Amino acid sequence: MKSIIVNQNVIDLEYAVRGPIPQRAAILKQQGKKIIPCNIGNPQALGQKPITFYRDVLSLLENPSLINKEKYLLENPISGFSNISNHAIDLSEKLLTKMETGLGAYTDSKGHYFIRESIARFIDNRDDIDSSKMDLQSNPDNIFLTDGASEGAKAILELLITDKNDGIMIPIPQYPLYSATIKRCGGTQINYYPDEDSDWALNKEILEDSLKKAKANKINVKAIVVINPANPTGAILDSDSIMQVVEFAENNDLAIIADEVYQENLYGGKFISFAKAVGYRKIPLFSLHSVSKGFYGECGQRGGYLEVRYPPKISNTDIPFINLLFKLSSVNLCSNTVGQAMIYLMVNPPLADTDAYDKFNLEKISILDDLYLKATLIRESFKEMQGVECFGKIGALYLFPRLNKLPSGTNDFDYCMSLLEETGLCVVNGSGFGQKPGTHHLRIAFLPPKELLKSVLPDWVDFHNRYISQ
Amino acid sequence: MKSIIVNQNVIDLEYAVRGPIPQRAAILKQQGKKIIPCNIGNPQALGQKPITFYRDVLSLLENPSLINKEKYLLENPISGFSNISNHAIDLSEKLLTKMETGLGAYTDSKGHYFIRESIARFIDNRDDIDSSKMDLQSNPDNIFLTDGASEGAKAILELLITDKNDGIMIPIPQYPLYSATIKRCGGTQINYYPDEDSDWALNKEILEDSLKKAKANKINVKAIVVINPANPTGAILDSDSIMQVVEFAENNDLAIIADEVYQENLYGGKFISFAKAVGYRKIPLFSLHSVSKGFYGECGQRGGYLEVRYPPKISNTDIPFINLLFKLSSVNLCSNTVGQAMIYLMVNPPLADTDAYDKFNLEKISILDDLYLKATLIRESFKEMQGVECFGKIGALYLFPRLNKLPSGTNDFDYCMSLLEETGLCVVNGSGFGQKPGTHHLRIAFLPPKELLKSVLPDWVDFHNRYISQ
Numbered sequence: 001m002k003s004i005i006v007n008q009n010v011i012d013l014e015y016a017v018r019g020p021i022p023q024r025a026a027i028l029k030q031q032g033k034k035i036i037p038c039n040i041g042n043p044q045a046l047g048q049k050p051i052t053f054y055r056d057v058l059s060l061l062e063n064p065s066l067i068n069k070e071k072y073l074l075e076n077p078i079s080g081f082s083n084i085s086n087h088a089i090d091l092s093e094k095l096l097t098k099m100e101t102g103l104g105a106y107t108d109s110k111g112h113y114f115i116r117e118s119i120a121r122f123i124d125n126r127d128d129i130d131s132s133k134m135d136l137q138s139n140p141d142n143i144f145l146t147d148g149a150s151e152g153a154k155a156i157l158e159l160l161i162t163d164k165n166d167g168i169m170i171p172i173p174q175y176p177l178y179s180a181t182i183k184r185c186g187g188t189q190i191n192y193y194p195d196e197d198s199d200w201a202l203n204k205e206i207l208e209d210s211l212k213k214a215k216a217n218k219i220n221v222k223a224i225v226v227i228n229p230a231n232p233t234g235a236i237l238d239s240d241s242i243m244q245v246v247e248f249a250e251n252n253d254l255a256i257i258a259d260e261v262y263q264e265n266l267y268g269g270k271f272i273s274f275a276k277a278v279g280y281r282k283i284p285l286f287s288l289h290s291v292s293k294g295f296y297g298e299c300g301q302r303g304g305y306l307e308v309r310y311p312p313k314i315s316n317t318d319i320p321f322i323n324l325l326f327k328l329s330s331v332n333l334c335s336n337t338v339g340q341a342m343i344y345l346m347v348n349p350p351l352a353d354t355d356a357y358d359k360f361n362l363e364k365i366s367i368l369d370d371l372y373l374k375a376t377l378i379r380e381s382f383k384e385m386q387g388v389e390c391f392g393k394i395g396a397l398y399l400f401p402r403l404n405k406l407p408s409g410t411n412d413f414d415y416c417m418s419l420l421e422e423t424g425l426c427v428v429n430g431s432g433f434g435q436k437p438g439t440h441h442l443r444i445a446f447l448p449p450k451e452l453l454k455s456v457l458p459d460w461v462d463f464h465n466r467y468i469s470q
Numbered sequence: 471m472k473s474i475i476v477n478q479n480v481i482d483l484e485y486a487v488r489g490p491i492p493q494r495a496a497i498l499k500q501q502g503k504k505i506i507p508c509n510i511g512n513p514q515a516l517g518q519k520p521i522t523f524y525r526d527v528l529s530l531l532e533n534p535s536l537i538n539k540e541k542y543l544l545e546n547p548i549s550g551f552s553n554i555s556n557h558a559i560d561l562s563e564k565l566l567t568k569m570e571t572g573l574g575a576y577t578d579s580k581g582h583y584f585i586r587e588s589i590a591r592f593i594d595n596r597d598d599i600d601s602s603k604m605d606l607q608s609n610p611d612n613i614f615l616t617d618g619a620s621e622g623a624k625a626i627l628e629l630l631i632t633d634k635n636d637g638i639m640i641p642i643p644q645y646p647l648y649s650a651t652i653k654r655c656g657g658t659q660i661n662y663y664p665d666e667d668s669d670w671a672l673n674k675e676i677l678e679d680s681l682k683k684a685k686a687n688k689i690n691v692k693a694i695v696v697i698n699p700a701n702p703t704g705a706i707l708d709s710d711s712i713m714q715v716v717e718f719a720e721n722n723d724l725a726i727i728a729d730e731v732y733q734e735n736l737y738g739g740k741f742i743s744f745a746k747a748v749g750y751r752k753i754p755l756f757s758l759h760s761v762s763k764g765f766y767g768e769c770g771q772r773g774g775y776l777e778v779r780y781p782p783k784i785s786n787t788d789i790p791f792i793n794l795l796f797k798l799s800s801v802n803l804c805s806n807t808v809g810q811a812m813i814y815l816m817v818n819p820p821l822a823d824t825d826a827y828d829k830f831n832l833e834k835i836s837i838l839d840d841l842y843l844k845a846t847l848i849r850e851s852f853k854e855m856q857g858v859e860c861f862g863k864i865g866a867l868y869l870f871p872r873l874n875k876l877p878s879g880t881n882d883f884d885y886c887m888s889l890l891e892e893t894g895l896c897v898v899n900g901s902g903f904g905q906k907p908g909t910h911h912l913r914i915a916f917l918p919p920k921e922l923l924k925s926v927l928p929d930w931v932d933f934h935n936r937y938i939s940q
Contacts, residue, residue, distance in 0.1 A: 002723050003783035004692060006629050007655075010794050011787045018579055018800040044574035052535075059533030062808075063525045066536070069543075069551045076548075081539045104514035106762075106769045109488055147617050147772070147806060158654075159476050180801045184628075185477075222474060253472050292576075299576045300807035302617070313473035317481045324480050330488040331650045336617060336806040337770035338532075 013183040014432075015176050021416050025426040036456055038445045039426045041231070041397040043297030046447040048367060051296060053360045054345050056084045058301075060092035061103055061341055067092060087354035095341065103337040109329040111145025111305075115344045119143050119305055122347035127276040136279060142308040142322055145343060147335045148299075149261050149290035152306030154181050155328050156257060156286045159321070160222045161187035167219035168257075169210055173400065173433035173441070175231040175259070190214040190221055193436055196402065199392045200235035207248040223255040223284075224248070226274065229262040232433045232443035233400040234375075235392025236269030242277045255284035255312060261304075262396035264294035267372040269393035275309060284321075285309040291342045293397065295367040303339030303346070374446040374453055375399060381457040385464040397447060400430065403440040407470040412440035418467060423459045483653040484902075485646050491886050495896040506926055508915045509896045511701070511867040513767030516917040518837060521766060523830045524815050526554045528771075530562035531573055531811055537562060557824035565811065573807040579799040581615025581775075585814045589613050589775055592817035597746040606749065612778040612792055615813060617805045618769075619731050619760035622776030624651050625798045626727060626756045629791070630692045631657035637689035638727075639680055643870065643903035643911070645701040645729070660684045660691055663906055666872065669862045670705035677718040693725040693754075694718070696744065699732040702903045702913035703870040704845075705862025706739030712747045725754035725782060731774075732866035734764035737842040739863035745779060754791075755779040761812045763867060765837040773809030773816070844916040844923055845869060851927040855934040867917060870900070873910040877940040882910035888937060893929045 022039045029035045037045060044050060060067050070084045077083055096102060098114045110116065120138035123129075129136045146152040154177075157168065161182065167190040170178045182189045192210035194200040207224070214221050226245055228237040249256050258274035278285050291303035311321035334340075349364075350356035375394045382388040387405030403412060412429040419442075420426050430441025448456075492509045499505045507515060514520060530537050540554045547553055566572060568584045580586065590608035593599075599606045616622040624647075627638065631652065637660040640648045652659045662680035664670040677694070684691050696715055698707040719726050728744035748755050761773035781791035804810075819834075820826035845864050852858040857875030873882060882899040889912075890896050900911025918926075 003785040004630070005632055005786045006784050006791070006794065007632050008786060010629055010798060011789060013797060013801070015797060015800045040576065042576045045571045045576065050572070050574045055533045055535075059529040059536060062532055063529030065522075065525075065552065066529060069548070072548065072551065073539075078539070078542065078546075081542065082535065101515045101770075102520070103770050104520045104768045106510065106512045106515065148803060150802060159480055160474070162475055162477050177801060184801075298574045300571075300573050300804070302804075302806035314476050315473040316475045316478060319481060321476070324476065327483060327485060328480060330485045331483070331647060331654075332620060333618065334770070334772075336772035336809060338808045339806060 009184050009186055013180040015180050019428075019432060021413075021420060021428060022426060024417065025420055028420070028424070034424045035426055036424055036448050036452060037426045038448060039428045041293060041445050041447070042299050043397070043447050044299065047449050048297050048447065049363070050298065051360060051363050053085065053088055053350055053356045054296065054298065054342065056088035057092050057095070057345055058338060058341060060084070060089065061095060062338075064092075064096055064102065085354070085356035085359075087350055087356040095344065099337075103341070107334045107337060107340065109326060109332070109334055110143070111335055111340050113140060115145060115340055116140035116143040118344055118347050119307070123273075123275060123307065127273055138275070138307060142311065144306045144325060144329055145335045145340050146304040146306055147302040147339060148292060149259065149288040149304035149306075150177050151332075151335070152286070152288050152304060153177060153257065153259065155306070155325055157181045157185050157187070158328070159324055160255070161185040164188055165218065165220055167214050167221040169207075169214075169221060169224040169254070171225065171227065171230070173232050173430060173435050174225070175227055176433060178225050179434065188214075188219050190219060191434065192224075194230075194233075194235070196391050196436070200230060200233050201238060202241035202244050204244055204248065207244065211252060221252070221254060223257050225257045225259065227259040229265055229269070229271070229395030230392070231259075231262065231396050232398050232428070233392050234394055234396040234398040236266060236271065236395040238269070239272050242272050242274065246274070246277050246281065246283065249283050250281050255286065258285060258287045260287055261290040261293045263289065265371070265396050267375060267394040269395055275307070278309065282310045284312040291339065291346050294346070295364045296342075296346055297367070298342055301339050301342045302336055303342040304335070305343055370450070371397065371446060374448070374450060377450070377453055377457065378444060378446055381461055384461045386468055388464070397445050398443050399446060400441050400443050403442065405468045406440050407468060410470075412442055415440070415467060416442050419460065419463055422463050423456055425456055425460060479654050479656055483650040485650050489898075489902060491883075491890060491898060492896060494887065495890055498890070498894070504894045505896055506894055506918050506922060507896045508918060509898045511763060511915050511917070512769050513867070513917050514769065517919050518767050518917065519833070520768065521830060521833050523555065523558055523820055523826045524766065524768065524812060526558035527562050527565070527815060528808060528811060530554070530559065531565060532808075534562075534566055534572065555824070555826035555829075557820055557826040565814065569807075573811070575807075577804045577807060577810065579796060579802070579804055580613070581805055581810050583610060585615060585810055586610035586613040588814055588817050589777070593743075593745060593777065597743055608745070608777060612781065614776045614795060614799055615805045615810050616774040616776055617772040617809060618762060619729065619758040619774035619776075620647050621805070622756070622758050622774060623647060623727065623729065625776070625795055627651045627655050627657070628798070629794055630725070631655040634658055635688065635690055637684050637691040639677075639684075639691060639694040639724070641695065641697065641700070643702050643900060643905050644695070645697055646903060648695050649904065658684075658689050660689060661904065662694075664700075664703075664705070666861050666906070670700060670703050671708060672711035672714050674714055674718060677714065681722060691722070691724060693727050695727045695729065697729040699735055699739070699741070699865030700862070701729070701732065701866055702868050702898070702900075703862050704864055704866040704868040706736060706741070706865040708739070709742050709747075712742050712744065716744070716747050716751065716753065719753050720751050725756065728755060728757045730757055731760040731763050733759065735841070735866050737845060737864040739865055745777070748779065752780045754782040761809065761816050764816070765834045766812075766816055767837070768812055771809050771812045772806055773812040774805075775813055840920065841867065841916060844918070844920060847920070847923055847927065848914060848916055851931055854931045856938055858934070867915050868913050869916060870911050870913050873912065875938045876910050877938060880940070882912055885910070885937060886912050889930065889933055892933050893926055895926055895930060
C-alpha cells in the first residue's frame with residue numbers, strides 16, 4: 001500500500017505520563033534494573049492492597065454460585081480461613097436483584113439507573129444538600145457511568161469543541177488528558193497559571209489575563225477545566241480560589257469541567273465540590289469522579305462517572321445537551337459492569353452497624369495514613385536537596401517540587417532521565433504537564449512502600465546535589 | 471449561559487440499536503408491558519447463563535483470598551455445594567502471578583503483554599499458521615486490548631480519517647458503529663451493497679462500482695469495512711467473497727477493517743479470517759474480536775482486541791502507525807482488567823485433560839445449539855408471513871428478513887414500532903442499519919428463551935399478516 005496521510009491531531013498529541021521516561025524505565029526493567037515507578041497514580045502497582053469489602057462483593061457478583069456457599073461458611077466456619085462478611089453477601093444478593101442480568105449483559109448506555117440514583121444521593125450527602133433544597137439535588141438522569149473518569153472528560157470536550165477557534169482553559173501544570181484531548185478534538189488550549197508561590201491559588205487576575213489573551217487571538221473560550229485536588233501539583237484549592245473560578249465562569253459565560261477524582265485524597269486541606277460552590281448559579285458544570293484514586297485505588301477496574309448540572313443550551317440543534325451525551329454513550333454501548341459495581345461500592349461504604357465496617361474502616365484509614373506519611377517523607381527530603389521548593393497543601397497522590405538550580409543547558413527532562421538511570425526512580429518531568437516558562441519541576445506519585453522510599457530517598461538527595469553542581 | 475454551538479458531527483450521528491424503538495420499549499416496560507428485547511445482541515440480558523469456568527476464574531482473580539479456601543474445599547467438599555474446578559484455581563494462581571499487580575492496577579496501555587502473546591498464539595492456531603510460516607505469525611506488539619471491540623474500530627477510524635474527503639467503504643446494511651464513527655470523525659461513508667438474493671455475497675463489480683462513485687465525487691477512499699459473520703444480516707461470507715475483497719483492497723491500495731466478533735457464531739457456514747485470506751499480501755489489516763458474542767456472551771465485561779497486520783506507511787510523520795495507536799491507547803490508560811482477563815480465557819479454553827473441560831464443553835455446545843434452534847424457529851415462522859424472505863447462511867446472532875409487502879405509505883420503522891406496541895417484541899428497523907433504497911427489513915436477535923419465542927412468534931405472524939393487508 002502506498003503511504004497515507006493520517007489524522008494530524010493524533011500525531012501532535014502528547015501524553016508524558018506514559019512518554020519517553022516511563023518507556024525508558026520499561027527497557028531498563030527488562031534489562032534487570034530495579035525500577036520504582038512513581039510516574040503514574042497507580043497505587044496497586046506499588047503494593048497497595050485492595051479493600052477487602054470491595055473485592056468480596058465483586059467476586060460474588062462475578063460468581064453468584066459462591067453466595068450460598070459463603071453463607072453456609074459464615075454459619076459453619078472452617079478454621080484457618082477468613083469469611084466474607086454477612087454485609088458483603090447481603091449486598092451482593094441485593095445488587096444482583098437490582099441488576100437483573102448480572103455483570104454479563106450490556107446495561108443502559110448511561111449505566112444502571114439504580115447506581116446513578118445512588119451516586120446522586122452520595123453527591124447530595126457530600127454537599128449537605130437536604131430535601132429542602134430540591135433545586136440543588138443531583139439528578140440521576142444527568143449522570144453517566146464511564147470507563148474511568150477520562151471517558152467522561154473526552155465526551156464533554158468532543159461535544160464542546162467544533163474547530164480550532166474553540167478554546168478550553170486549562171491550568172498549567174495540568175493532567176495531560178486535557179491537553180491531549182483538546183488537541184485530538186482540534187480545539188485550542190488556553191493556559192492559565194495558578195500561583196505556585198501562593199500554594200497554587202487562583203484569583204480573578206490570573207483567570208482574566210488568560211481569557212483576555214485568548215480573546216485577542218479571536219478564540220471563543222467555552223469552558224474552564226479545574227482539577228481539585230490537583231494533578232500534577234497535588235495542591236488543594238481553597239474556597240476563595242474556587243469561588244473566583246465560579247464567578248469568573250458566570251461573568252464570562254463559561255462552562256466548568258471539574259475533575260474531582262482526588263476528592264478523598266486530602267492531607268491538610270478541605271474538599272469543596274464545584275457542585276456545592278456553583279449552587280443556584282446556572283453555570284454549566286461537568287464533574288468527574290472515579291474509583292481509581294482515593295483510598296480505593298481500583299485503577300484497573302475502570303469505573304468512573306460524569307455528572308452534568310445546568311446543561312448548556314445549544315443553538316445549532318434542538319436536541320438537548322444530555323441527549324447528545326447519551327448518543328455518544330450509546331455508540332460505546334455501556335461502561336464495564338465491574339466498574340459500575342465498584343462505583344456503587346464507592347458511594348455506599350459499609351455503615352457502622354454492619355459486620356464489614358471495622359475491617360473496611362481500618363483498611364481505609366491505614367491506606368490514607370500511609371499515603372500521608374509517604375508524602376511527608378518525600379517532602380522532608382526536599383529540604384536536603386539544594387534549590388528545591390514544593391508548594392500547596394498536600395492532596396491527590398502527587399508532589400510537584402520546583403527545581404530552582406538546574407545546571408545551565410539542562411532541563412527537568414534531562415534531570416528526570418538521569419535520576420531514572422542512576423537510582424531507578426521513575427518520575428515525570430514538569431514539562432510533560434506544562435509549567436511557567438523558565439521553571440523546572442517533576443511530579444512524583446507518593447505511592448511506593450515506605451521501606452522502599454526510605455531506601456531510595458537518600459540516593460535521590462545524593463543524586464540531586466551532585467547533579468545540580470555539575 | 472448563552473446558548474452555544476456544539477460539534478455538528480455528534481448532532482448528526484445516529485445509532486439505531488439504541489434509537490427511538492428501544493427507547494419506546496423502555497417506556498412501555500416502565501408502564502408494565504412485557505417487552506422481549508431482540509434489538510441488541512445482549513445474550514445474558516435474555517437469560518443466557520454465563521460459562522461457569524469463566525466466572526470461577528474471574529471471581530478468584532477479583533478475590534485471591536478465596537483461592538486457598540476453594541483449594542481446601544476441593545479436598546474437603548461440603549455436600550450440596552459445587553466446587554470450583556482445580557483447573558480454574560490453578561489458572562487463577564498462574565494469571566495472578568503473571569499480572570503481578572492483580573486486577574486493581576492500570577496495565578500497559580496496550581494491555582498485559584502475556585495476554586497479547588496468548589491472543590497471537592490463538593490467532594495462529596485458528597488460521598493454521600505453524601512455525602514454518604514465521605512471516606505470517608501474529609505479533610503481540612501489534613495487538614491492543616480494548617474495552618469491547620468498538621473501541622478498536624473507533625481508534626482506527628480516528629487515525630485514518632483526516633477530513634470529509636476521506637472515505638471509508640462500509641457494507642449496507644451495516645452495524646451503525648461504523649456509520650456513527652465515520653460521521654463522528656468527519657469522514658465520508660461510502661456504501662457498498664452485498665447481494666442479498668445471493669446470500670449477501672460480494673463480487674468485484676459490487677466493490678468497484680462503489681469505489682468508482684466515490685472517486686467521481688473526489689473522495690479519497692482509505693479502507694473497506696467487512697463484518698463477517700455479518701451484523702445485521704447474520705450472513706457468513708463465503709471464501710470467494712472474501713478473496714474478492716482481498717484482491718480489491720490490494721488493487722486499490724485500501725486497508726481492510728475486519729470486524730470478526732461473531733467468528734464462533736456459525737450455523738451452516740465456515741469462518742475464514744481475513745488474516746488468513748490476506749496471507750503474504752501486504753494489505754494493511756485491522757481485525758477486531760470481543761468477548762461479547764460467540765458462546766461467551768460476556769457483553770458487560772467489555773473485553774476486546776484489535777490486531778494490526780502490515781500497518782500502513784504514513785507520509786505526514788515519521789511516527790509508525792502502531793506508535794500512533796499506542797498514543798491513543800495511552801490517553802485511555804488501559805482497558806479494564808476484567809475484560810483483559812476474559813479475553814485471555816476466551817483464547818485459552820480448558821483442554822480435555824482438565825477437570826473443567828466437560829462442564830465447559832457441555833455449556834458451550836448447549837448455548838450454540840440453543841441459538842441455532844432459536845434462529846431456525848424464527849426463520850420457520852417467516853414462511854407463515856406473507857412476503858417475507860430471509861437470505862444468508864445463518865451466523866452471528868441475527869436474522870435480517872426482507873419485508874416485501876408493506877402497505878404503501880408505511881415503512882419498516884412504522885412496522886417495527888407497531889410490532890412493539892402490539893406484541894412487545896422489540897426489533898430494529900432495517901433503515902437503522904441502511905438498506906438498498908426501496909427495500910424494507912428488520913433485524914431480530916435470536917436470543918430470547920425458546921419458550922418465550924414459541925409464545926410470541928404466533929403473535930408476530932398474526933400481526934404481520936394483518937399489518938400488510940391494511
